[in-house]
Amino acid sequence: MHNYRTDLWVDWCPGCGDFGILAALQQSMMEMNKKPEDFAIFSGIGCSAKTPHYINAPGMHTLHGRVIPFATGVKLANPNLTVIADGGDGDLLSIGAGHFVAAGRRNVDMTVIIHNNGVYGLTKGQASPTLPRGEKTKGLQRPNILDSLNPIALALTVGYTFVARAFSFDVKNTKDIIMKAVKHRGTSVIDLLQPCPTYNDVNTKEWYEKRIYYLDKDPTWDPEVREATSEASEKKYLQAIHKSLEWGDKIPLGVLYQNDHVPSFGDRIAEHITNYFEVPPSDSPIVNSAGLPIARMESIFTDRLIRR
Amino acid sequence: MPLVDIDLIIGGPQGGGIDSAAQIVIRAFSIAGYEAYGIREYYSNIKGRHSYFHVRVKETPVRSLRYPVDLLVCLDYESPFVHMEDVSDITKVLYDEDLANTKIEQVLTMEPETKKHVIDRLKDGGFETTLAGAVKYMQSKGATPYPVSFRNLVVAALGPNKPPARYANTLGASLAMALMGLPQEFTSRGIESVFGKKKEVIEDNEKIVLSGYDFVRTHNVVNIKELPVRSAKDKYILTGNEAIGIGKVIGGLKLQTYYPITPAADESFFLEGHDYFEPVMGGDMDKENEVLKNTGVVVVQAEDEIAAVAMAISGAMTGTRTATGTSGPGFSLMAEALGYAGINEVPVVVSLYQRGGPSTGLPTRNSQADLMFAINAGHGEFAKIVYSSGDVPEAIYDAIRVFNYAEKFQVPVIHILDKNLANSFFLVDGLDYSKIKIERWKLAPNSENFERFKLTEDGISPMGMFGKNIIWLTGDEHSELGHITEDPETRDAMMVKRMSKLQTILKEIPEEEQVELIGDPEADVTLLSWGSNKGVILSVFEKMKEEGVKANLVYVKLMNPFPSELVSKYLSSAKLVIDLENNYTGQLALLVKQNCGFEVENFILKYNGRHTTDDEVYDGIKRVLEKKESKVVMVRGA
Numbered sequence: 001m002h003n004y005r006t007d008l009w010v011d012w013c014p015g016c017g018d019f020g021i022l023a024a025l026q027q028s029m030m031e032m033n034k035k036p037e038d039f040a041i042f043s044g045i046g047c048s049a050k051t052p053h054y055i056n057a058p059g060m061h062t063l064h065g066r067v068i069p070f071a072t073g074v075k076l077a078n079p080n081l082t083v084i085a086d087g088g089d090g091d092l093l094s095i096g097a098g099h100f101v102a103a104g105r106r107n108v109d110m111t112v113i114i115h116n117n118g119v120y121g122l123t124k125g126q127a128s129p130t131l132p133r134g135e136k137t138k139g140l141q142r143p144n145i146l147d148s149l150n151p152i153a154l155a156l157t158v159g160y161t162f163v164a165r166a167f168s169f170d171v172k173n174t175k176d177i178i179m180k181a182v183k184h185r186g187t188s189v190i191d192l193l194q195p196c197p198t199y200n201d202v203n204t205k206e207w208y209e210k211r212i213y214y215l216d217k218d219p220t221w222d223p224e225v226r227e228a229t230s231e232a233s234e235k236k237y238l239q240a241i242h243k244s245l246e247w248g249d250k251i252p253l254g255v256l257y258q259n260d261h262v263p264s265f266g267d268r269i270a271e272h273i274t275n276y277f278e279v280p281p282s283d284s285p286i287v288n289s290a291g292l293p294i295a296r297m298e299s300i301f302t303d304r305l306i307r308r
Numbered sequence: 309m310p311l312v313d314i315d316l317i318i319g320g321p322q323g324g325g326i327d328s329a330a331q332i333v334i335r336a337f338s339i340a341g342y343e344a345y346g347i348r349e350y351y352s353n354i355k356g357r358h359s360y361f362h363v364r365v366k367e368t369p370v371r372s373l374r375y376p377v378d379l380l381v382c383l384d385y386e387s388p389f390v391h392m393e394d395v396s397d398i399t400k401v402l403y404d405e406d407l408a409n410t411k412i413e414q415v416l417t418m419e420p421e422t423k424k425h426v427i428d429r430l431k432d433g434g435f436e437t438t439l440a441g442a443v444k445y446m447q448s449k450g451a452t453p454y455p456v457s458f459r460n461l462v463v464a465a466l467g468p469n470k471p472p473a474r475y476a477n478t479l480g481a482s483l484a485m486a487l488m489g490l491p492q493e494f495t496s497r498g499i500e501s502v503f504g505k506k507k508e509v510i511e512d513n514e515k516i517v518l519s520g521y522d523f524v525r526t527h528n529v530v531n532i533k534e535l536p537v538r539s540a541k542d543k544y545i546l547t548g549n550e551a552i553g554i555g556k557v558i559g560g561l562k563l564q565t566y567y568p569i570t571p572a573a574d575e576s577f578f579l580e581g582h583d584y585f586e587p588v589m590g591g592d593m594d595k596e597n598e599v600l601k602n603t604g605v606v607v608v609q610a611e612d613e614i615a616a617v618a619m620a621i622s623g624a625m626t627g628t629r630t631a632t633g634t635s636g637p638g639f640s641l642m643a644e645a646l647g648y649a650g651i652n653e654v655p656v657v658v659s660l661y662q663r664g665g666p667s668t669g670l671p672t673r674n675s676q677a678d679l680m681f682a683i684n685a686g687h688g689e690f691a692k693i694v695y696s697s698g699d700v701p702e703a704i705y706d707a708i709r710v711f712n713y714a715e716k717f718q719v720p721v722i723h724i725l726d727k728n729l730a731n732s733f734f735l736v737d738g739l740d741y742s743k744i745k746i747e748r749w750k751l752a753p754n755s756e757n758f759e760r761f762k763l764t765e766d767g768i769s770p771m772g773m774f775g776k777n778i779i780w781l782t783g784d785e786h787s788e789l790g791h792i793t794e795d796p797e798t799r800d801a802m803m804v805k806r807m808s809k810l811q812t813i814l815k816e817i818p819e820e821e822q823v824e825l826i827g828d829p830e831a832d833v834t835l836l837s838w839g840s841n842k843g844v845i846l847s848v849f850e851k852m853k854e855e856g857v858k859a860n861l862v863y864v865k866l867m868n869p870f871p872s873e874l875v876s877k878y879l880s881s882a883k884l885v886i887d888l889e890n891n892y893t894g895q896l897a898l899l900v901k902q903n904c905g906f907e908v909e910n911f912i913l914k915y916n917g918r919h920t921t922d923d924e925v926y927d928g929i930k931r932v933l934e935k936k937e938s939k940v941v942m943v944r945g946a
Contacts, residue, residue, distance in 0.1 A: 008791060040774045042622075045783075053782070053791050058774050060625070061782035061792070063648055066618045069610065073619030076606055077563050077628040078775045102611035273584055275602040282626035282775055284603055285587075286560025287746045293558045293708075294587035294600075297544075297739045301554055301582060304544045306338045306501065306735070 002036050004029050006056045015205070017117060017194020018048055020168035024175040025084070025113075026055060031179065032082070040081045042071040044091035046122045048115035051086045065096030068103045068112065075108050078282035079266040082182060083110035090120050093129040093151060103187050104158030109264040111181045112189045114151055117196040118203055125199030139199045151191045152244035156237060156257055162188035163240060163257040167212050169195075169205055173253065180255060186264045193251070208251070215243070215254030223254075228261035312342065312535060314365045314488055315374055317391055318480060319946075320383030321417065323355035325477030328502055329383070330361030330733075332481040334545060336490060336498025337365045338735055341538025345370035345843075347919045348731045349945065352570065352671040356417050358386045360946065362919065363733075365488070367538065371699060371734075371843030374922035375944055379487060380451075383480045385410045386418050388442040389426045390946040397450025400530055401443060402483055405455035408440040452530055456483060456523065465519035466512055478513050482520030489535045492521045544736050548729035548840075549574040551700040551736075552659050555707025556631055557582065557605060558739065560746060563623045563630040565608045565616040570672050571730040572633040572661040580607045613638035617645040617658065621720075624656045625781065627773040629711050631657040635727075636665045636678055643685045646720055650690025652781045653761070653769070653806065655714035655721075655749065659707075662726040664917045673917025674727040676839050677891040680898070682722045683868045691767075691809040693721040694868040698842035700734035705743060706865075709821065712747040717813050718768055724867065726890065728840035728919050752777055759788040763801055767808040810869040822871040825878050827860030828853075833933060834882035835861045836908060838896055841888055841920050848925045859929075864896060870903040879906050886910040886932050890920065911939045918945025 004026040012018045029039060036057040043049040045064035052059025062070040071085035092100050092114050103112065118131040125139020129149050136143040155163045162184040166174040174192065181188035193212075195205045215221045223240060225233045240257035263271075270276040288294050298305075318333070320326045327348065334344040342365050350359035362373045376396035382388050382403040389412060395401060412423060412430075427437050433448065435441040443453050458479060462472040478499060485495045499513045524532065546554070553575045556564065566576040584604040589597045610616040616632045623630040634642065639660050649656050662678045664670025682694045693713050697706040707723065714721040749771035752758055760772040760779040769788075772779035780790030785802060787793045814822075826842075827849055835845050842863055849859045862878045862885075864871070879885055879900065887897035887908045892915045897908035912928035914920055921944055928940040 006791075036778055037775060050792070053780060056778065058778050059780045060622060060774075061780070061784065062618070062622075063644055063783055066614060066645070069615035069618035070622040072615070073563070073565070073622035073630070074626055074774050076608060076619060077623035077626040077630065081626075081775055098611055099615055102615065269606055273602065273604045273606065275599050276606070278599050279603050281562030281606055281623070281628040281630075282773070284562050284600070284628075285589075286562075286629065288588070288590045290590055291746065292590065292741055293560065293744060293746060294589055295557045295560070295585065296588045297554060297558060299588060300557060300585045301544065301550075304546055304550065305542055306335060306545050307542050308339055308341055308540045 001030070002056070004036070004056050006054055008053055010054055011050065012047060013198045015195070015197035016047065017168035017196065018051065018115065020171045020174060021086070021113065021115060021192055021194065022051055022054055024171045024178055025051070027171070027175045028178040028182070029055070029057065032182065034082060038082055040071070040074045040083050042067050042083070042085040044087040044096065046088040046091060046120065048086055048088045065091055066099065067091060068096060068099040071110055072103070072106070072108050075110050076281070078280050079109070079277055080280060084113065084182065085110060086113045086115060089114055089116045089118065089128040089130045089151070093149060093154070100154070101158045104155060104160045106265045107159065107161055107186045107262055109185050109266055110187055111178065112187060114189065114191050115194060116151065116191055117194045117200055119196050119199045121196050121199055135202050137199055138201045150244055152256055153241055155189045156240050156244065160189045161186035161259045161262045162255070164188070164255045165191040165193065165253050167193045167208055167253055173214070177255065184258065185260065186262055211249060211251045212253050213250060215252050215256070221254070223257050225259040225261060233259055233261070312365060312367050314379065315362070315377040316379035316381060316484060316488070317360050317362050317377050317394060318381040318383065318484065319358060319360035319387030319391060320476065320480070321355065322350055322353050322357045322359040324383060324473070326359050326361055326383065329477035329481040330363055331502045332478065332495070332498040333363055333484060334733055335501040336485055336494045338543060338545065339497050339501065340490060340494040340535070341540040342367060343369050343735055344733070345373070346733045347373060347728060349918060350672050358384065358390055358417060360387070360391070372847040372922050373919060379484055381480050381484045383476045385439055386415050388439050388446070389415060389418065390422060392426065392429065392442055392445050394946065395446045395449055395451040399446070399451040400454050400487055401446050401451050402454045402456060402480070402487065403439070403443060404458045406457050406459055408438070408443070408455070410439040412437045454487065454530065461519045461523060462516070465515040470512070475512070475516050478516045479520055482517045483524060486521045486524035487530065487532060489532045491534060491537065492517060495521070541737065544738065545733060546700050546736055547574070547731060547733055548700055548703055548725060550578050551703040552633070552707045552723070552725065553578045553582070555704040556711070558744065559708035559711045560629040561605055561631055562628045563606050563608070563620065565610050565619040565630070565632045566634070567610050567613045567616050567638055569635045569638045571663055571727045572635045572638070572659065574730065575633045575659065576607055579605055583607050613641040614645060617642040621645060621649045621654050621656045624654050625774050627776070631659060633659040633661065635661045635663045637668065639678065639682070639685065646692065647686035647688055647690060648783045649720035650686060650692055650806070651783060651785070653718040655718050657710050657714050657721050657723060659723045659725060661730045662724065670917040672727070674840070674890055674919060675915065675917065676726055676889050677895065677915070679724065679867060679891070679895040682724050685722070689807065691719050691806050691813070692868060693717070693719055693813060693866070694724055695721060696724045696838045696865050696867055698729065698839045698863070700729070700732070701736050703729065704736070704739070708744055708746070712745070713813070713817065715748045717809050718749060718771060719809060724839070726840050732840070757789070760790045761786060761788045761802065761805070763788060763805050766812040767805045768812065814869050814871060817866060819874055822866040823874045823878065824863040824865065825860060826863055828858040829860065831858045831860040832883055833857065833859045833929060834879065834885045835859065835888050836864070836879070836885055836896060836900065837861060837888040838864045838867070841890065844920050844922055844925050845888060847922050848929065851922070851926060852929070867899065870899060872903040875900060876904040876906060879904065884910065884933070886912055886929065888912040888925065888928070890914050909938055912942060913939070914942035916943055916945060
């Protein structure tokens with residue numbers, strides 16, 4: 001059995017929500033029964049961005065805000081890899097918000113995890129896009145002057161086909177959600193709520209624990225679009241939007257929306273380049289046994305040939 | 309002297325088929341066995357503003373253009389005004405006589421600044437500020453007007469129900485080629501080559517061709533001699549954008565990312581049109597290779613240039629040949645990610661098509677002002693290659709070459725190009741496969757604890773890949789394994805490892821791929837230049853040679869790391885050095901000073917965004933040599 005832990009000292013603050021997410025990731029990777037080389041784990045910049053270094057599988061710690069495009073590039077070149085992109089709330093929803101929106105439209109088969117703690121930890125606690133206006137966390141001089149955005153509603157609106165929320169201190173549930181998200185063929189996003197024990201003294205572990213509840217405990221809750229019609233998806237979309245507005249005394253966790261009927265980006269490419277999955281770009285030979293290029297000018301670019 | 313050496317300009321409204329007209333001319337002459345070359349000049353506009361094609365036709369390979377032109381084809385009411393200075397006593401001016409009374413004030417498409425310059429010139433010469441006045445102005449410079457009623461000819465050919473404006477381009481091209489003496493059959497074949505074989509289109513255009521040729525036959529006041537047909541090999545007609553795209557595909561490109569920007573995007577559009585193909589494995593296509601039949605190049609339009617370069621960088625770490633293409637503004641956005649590729653030693657190729665800056669600048673015009681930026685793009689210090697190409701034939705091979713450099717040395721490569729190259733048409737031969745070599749990374753052995761960044765003598769570690777090895781990449785300084793470290797000794801070792809690649813690169817890239825000394829080794833004058841001015845300079849050298857002036861060109865291709873020793877060797881033995889570039893500061897000369905300590909003292913520069921032409925380079929060299937001017941600014945072009 002492959003050990004998904006590296007032997008590095010994990011340098012997050014004691015009590016950091018990232019520990020739970022890391023553990024859930026490692027457990028889910030173990031349970032997926034793949035080779036470690038079948039994974040590619042990505043991160044942006046910030047505390048959460050160290051995650052790949054703590055996972056004993058191929059990893060890429062990228063640039064602030066750019067975790068989605070970096071993750072996308074590997075998946076496009078080798079669609080047979082399992083790609084997970086970890087970003088902070090600032091990473092994904094502020095500096096990288098454009099990529100977050102574009103990812104919903106592309107529906108590349110990968111999982112995006114938003115490490116959502118309401119603050120920029122590594123730069124000493126500035127407000128992130130998920131911190132509500134008027135809240136004054138420890139690092140702020142004055143209460144937050146900006147309104148927060150709703151990551152779930154944003155994800156739904158731009159086309160994510162799997163939208164879920166989890167709480168990092170419930171490692172088992174987080175792991176289950178990650179497994180479902182990875183299994184989904186398309187872009188899945190998990191709004192992963194986590195305390196920042198150092199800088200967010202408002203949304204603490206206890207604060208969350210008083211409010212969270214699990215949608216799947218309600219037998220009537222069904223987030224899944226069951227048929228490929230616009231009526232069916234609209235119904236589940238509106239249900240999820242409505243649920244996403246629930247924030248305050250009660251915070252719902254679980255899968256909010258799932259639509260398996262939208263073709264992934266890879267499937268869309270394969271409609272045109274039909275052996276895209278069988279011979280992905282990363283596995284395509286470029287020379288023959290004689291060392292000659294196998295793409296030939298005289299067979300591909302005949303439309304530019306002038307016969308005289 | 310060659311029998312045929314014709315320069316022509318076809319001008320008209322953007323979106324009015326000027327491109328097609330020029331394509332028809334180039335293809336028709338080409339089919340008749342002639343060589344041709346052309347550049348498209350256009351505004352950042354979709355419909356209406358003045359655009360033009362400057363084309364030259366010869367019997368021998370063409371690589372440059374010149375003013376004055378032999379033929380000015382005015383397909384709109386703006387052309388006679390803006391090209392007034394492009395003519396002389398050798399020029400025939402074809403224009404629509406129905407527009408003769410147009411006052412310049414009525415030419416809505418013309419920019420007020422240009423209008424003012426034209427009005428001043430016309431008034432100074434005592435001419436009316438009408439289209440007829442502009443024609444008279446050109447006549448005063450010796451040009452021969454050739455008035456035609458476009459409307460009458462279209463109506464005569466197709467009846468009153470077809471809009472004359474739609475046929476202005478084929479009619480203009482037909483009249484132009486009749487005036488140049490190209491047999492009618494080739495014009496028809498040129499049109500078919502551009503528009504395809506759709507019956508109705510062919511029929512209408514055939515009538516237009518006939519009407520154009522008939523008109524010229526019955527109005528032969530300009531002494532037309534029919535040109536002989538020449539036998540020649542088949543050739544490809546390619547723009548610089550297409551040449552780069554072709555080189556990349558042949559070189560093994562499998563993932564191209566881009567965000568739309570002029571003049572880079574045409575390359576990606578072209579790739580999208582050729583992304584699905586059957587590779588040639590050679591010998592028997594066995595079962596194993598059957599699956600390759602339905603593969604190709606994945607071309608992805610990203611949400612912005614940051615995403616485009618990020619996707620290309622990470623994609624390259626799967627062992628895929630990846631690239632992106634962009635221009636100044638997009639390249640500025642890519643700077644941070646280039647540093648990431650640098651510190652992670654990622655073999656990625658960025659094709660940088662320079663255009664006029666700063667900021668949006670002259671978005672559709674030429675420039676070579678991003679050389680210093682390309683070399684220095686990205687914060688911190690890291691090894692990257694900046695490699696330049698100057699014409700279509702070399703661009704194809706270079707596009708293959710830069711993939712080899714990227715992978716062999718595991719560094720990002722900026723392939724620096726310019727708008728003139730991107731938008732110029734060349735006729736080129738098929739590929740010489742014996743000149744093509746594919747070189748890739750050192751591969752990693754399969755092992756536990758694989759060190760992606762293993763310290764080595766030459767700075768190059770075995771390549772590790774997603775999907776094959778457990779590797780870690782980070783933009784932070786890192787250990788051999790790829791984990792973050794701030795350990796000072798490791799930092800020093802990693803800096804030395806990465807930066808020592810610059811020496812390795814200079815040592816391993818063959819000298820002739822770094823710098824070319826073209827022309828007479830014992831020269832009276834030495835030009836220092838790069839990029840798309842190569843063709844113009846070499847054409848001018850031919851003329852200078854006829855006059856007994858020996859010249860040579862130090863043509864630099866490898867810009868970073870800079871081949872200081874070679875360039876120093878070539879320049880130190882030169883009698884007189886002139887730097888010729890399309891920028892304000894003489895960036896290549898600055899680079900030479902910085903790297904070789906050699907001070908270039910004479911400059912011929914151009915930064916108005918228009919293509920450089922033979923006449924102005926010739927004139928510039930004369931001014932430096934004879935009038936001892938140390939800085940000449942070239943200002944040609946409408």
